[in-house]
Amino acid sequence: MSILRTALASCLLLVLGGAVLTAATDDFHAFTTETARRLAVQRHPPTVPAVPLETQSGAQLNLADLRGKWLLVDFVYTRCISWCLAQGGEFAQLQDQLAEPLAQGRLLLLSISFDPVYDTPAELAAYQQRFHGRGTGWLAARPRRAGDLQPLLHTFGVTVVPDTLGGFVHNTAIAVVDPQGRLVQILDMGNPEAAAGIMQRNLGP
Amino acid sequence: MTATAWRLAPPVAALLFVALLLPPSRHLLESSMTFQMLVQIPLLIGVGYLLREAVPAPLAAVIARWNQHGVSGLVLASVAGMFWMLPRSLDAAVSLPWMAFAKFASVPLLIGLPLGLGWPQMGFVVRGVFLLELIATFFRLGWLYLVSPLRLCNNYLLDDQQRAGQYMLVIGGVILACVLAKLLWGRFNST
Secondary structure, three states: OHHHHHHHHHHHHHHHHHHHHHHHOOOOOOOOHHHHHHHHHHHOOOEOOOOEEEEOOOOEEEHHHHOOOEEEEEEEOOOOOOHHHHHHHHHHHHHHHOHHHHHHOOEEEEEEEOOOOOOOHHHHHHHHHHOOOOOOOEEEEEEOOHHHHHHHHHHHOOOEEEOOOOOEEEOOOEEEEOOOOEEEEEEOOOOHHHHHHHHHHHHOO | OOHHHHHOHHHHHHHHHHHHHOHHHHHHHHOOHHHHHHHHHHHHHHHHHHHHHHOOHHHHHHHHHOOHHHHHHHHHHHHHHHHOOOHHHHHHHHHOHHHHHHHHHHHHHHHHHHHHHHHHHOOHHHHHHHHHHHHHHHHHHHHHHHHOOOOOOOOOOHHHHHHHHHHHHHHHHHHHHHHHHHHHHOOOOOO
16 A cells, blocks of 8 residues: 555656646746746836936936837946957947838937946947947947846846956846837847847838 | 764754855855855755654654655655756746745755655665666766856856866766765665
């Protein structure tokens, strides 16, 4: 009898455990935090918080003021010597590939610094120039209030970890914000053609 | 270990648990993936394993009736172990307080304790299956962590992940060597 009871208990535990693992991995789709946040964003797009920003030209604007256009957002720090270099280059390429909607004001590229103490408007402008930013359609900005940074990073699902060289390691991606101010999709870096294609579809004819 | 030594197991487990809960040790052990996966969680499993001495005999007898050869406990420990092997879980245990709580409660109670209660009942075959699967898991995960070009946890650095992978391969190798030594030179109860 003990064998039957053990078999029963084991089966129950397996079913329960299977259910927990299924829930914990979004039906075995997401084993990492990064995948999980992409799925979560697609299922329940969060509204981007209204955060006051200062841009590379020193202009002040609120993230909420940008509603009505599509946004492509990435998070950077200008001292970065690794991933962010690729990020800056990619945004410069997107400026070319999406030149038309950018010029029409239907789309905006936005790089937000998570190192606002160091990244003054001058540093942000220098960052864009390093990648030969074409001026129009690409804003680099920092949050004006230090307290806004964490909620902002949280909404976009960006985790910033200090590295051993005095810089930061952070997950890089391009966040797509729709005209209603909702974060609707998170795209991989490193493939500007694909990102441009997706945005052409989002923008429609 | 002698019976006297085992009587000390519950207080040792309690001390170890408190030591692991202290903010400085948490900060240190959760600052790197290697420490969290290969030091903190194994020690929490150890806490649960030692806690078996605190289970009252009548309760232990009831559990044993549902746990022939320790199989049910092994299933529970394996499933809970799988949960805490997910990179997502490790990340969340650092970022979210309630997941940290879940880790400190579930790793001792759902992994360590069932293993502790079941181990004496496990025969040669069950132990063999468990150990081989443990070794294979260390090799599989170690290899994955070593070769993955992507960071699996947003809270940890890539070189930390690769170091964790290397250590997992080493640990898998050491357990394998121990099992082999036991097979070649050890003494077995013929069960």
